[in-house]
Amino acid sequence: MGFTLNKDPRGAVIVGVDGQLIVGNRQELKQKVLDALEGGTRRFVIDFTKTGYIDSSGLGVLVSLSKKVREQGGELRLAGLNEDLQTLFELTKLDTLFAIAKTPAEALAAF
């Protein structure tokens, strides 16, 4: 359980969400991404391949982070959503706000 950060050779950061993204751990994700943003990273992929569920607080933190990254001229993409998570983004219409790729590799290739 937790978040893992990996940097690809072109400087993008891939954040893996292991377990869940909910009200109890969203601040940890927020801080990790903001620290990387502060350190100069502008391209982010949040990888949900190993994620079981996301609550509305988790969705909220993604919205907030995406905005902050965009304000710095960067982009935050999502990848690896299973069918349930994809539906969650569709019904909240957040799929219109984020670039969503099937895999982290596809998300990175699209930068």
Added chain:
Amino acid sequence: MTAQLQIVVHRPVRVEGVGEGSEVAVSLSVPSDLGLVGDAVELAARYCDTGVLSPRRLRFNLRTALAEVLANAIVYGNRHDPTKLVRVEISCGREAVRIDVADDGLGFDPSGIPDPTEAENLERETGRGLFVLRHLVDQVEFNQRGNRVCLVLRAG
């Protein structure tokens, strides 16, 4: 001293609305600490793994719905007051799982929440909880005061 989760398991019991032959009923007391939500959800979900819900609905719908209602009860109901508990009652029958969650707050009016999918609300960080909840479970009912919510997930 850090407050801890407390769970009481009763079986077998008969609870109205979940079908005959209720197999398990669980009472869970959750201190008003958001850091405990994940553990409380896992603990509750473990007792709901009776086969009445599909593994997928157990993994996603039930867990997400529980996280939503616990967070709302802690943040908006008990206002993070560590002396207050959120009380969760879970009944698993052959036809449904029923979850009652109560806090000590003043309650709220669920009809007063704006649609989070409207263009002007899409970039807001909050306000999606109830909307998401209604899509995850088969039934959502609040008491008149708005400090107790009952969720029903039918079998399947």
